[in-house]
Amino acid sequence: MSALDFQANDLQGSPVDLKQYAGKVLLIVNTASNCGFTPQYKGLEAIYQQFKDKGVAVLGFPCNQFGHQEPGSAGEIGAFCEKNYGVTFPMFDKIDVNGDKAHPLFKHLKNKAPGLLGSEMIKWNFTKFLVKKDGSVFKRYAPATAPAELLDDIEKLLAE
Template structure:
């Protein structure tokens, strides 16, 4: 199954797949608006604004699996992201990223790109997966890896040396 075949629901409740992002460089992130790492939203938005014209998208997937740090309703999440953090990059409906109810997309991501010491579990909010235009997971970034810190890796994927 291709990454682009996974069914997802937008933050507005529309069913879709990731196929509109085929051929783009993606940064898939599990997010939480009430997390201490939520200031990363601004850095993610900055990356999105700066590089989207080069075929880059940030895809945010809210999750409430880490100390209840996400709002209850998708509409509240969308509003908080837009008003408090200026988010315009695509957001999706709240999902589980770990456990038996983990969304199939995150099961795929964690199988393909295990974390430290081979762990497949997402350890915290703002774990990030950088995916190249050929659908390869280039890097899994830890929650504390800020968008500014990962920008150099993003640039290498956006403009690979030939």
């Protein structure tokens, strides 16, 4: 099983088959609009703009599980991201990343790339997962890791 074997709804509520991203390097992030890390949207969009024509997709998954920092509706989330950070990369419907109702994609990502001391829990918003072109999970990055710090790994995966 790979990250490409899942579906998720976009902000309009339409199902998206992640198989459409086969052959691309994926940067998958749980996001929030009212978080200290929210300005990372700008860095995520910069990565998307720099690499989208070279085979990289950034996928944003809003989550309200950490300090209730993503309380808005899908429409509000989309408008916020576009207006404040110029986000053009795909954003998905709000999901849970931890607990019994965690989205299956995030269950898979956490299992394949556990955090510190083997923990599968996501600690906060803007945890990032880099996924290889074949859908296998390459690495997990902490919320405090700036998107620009992933550039070397992204370029490495593009060259594979």
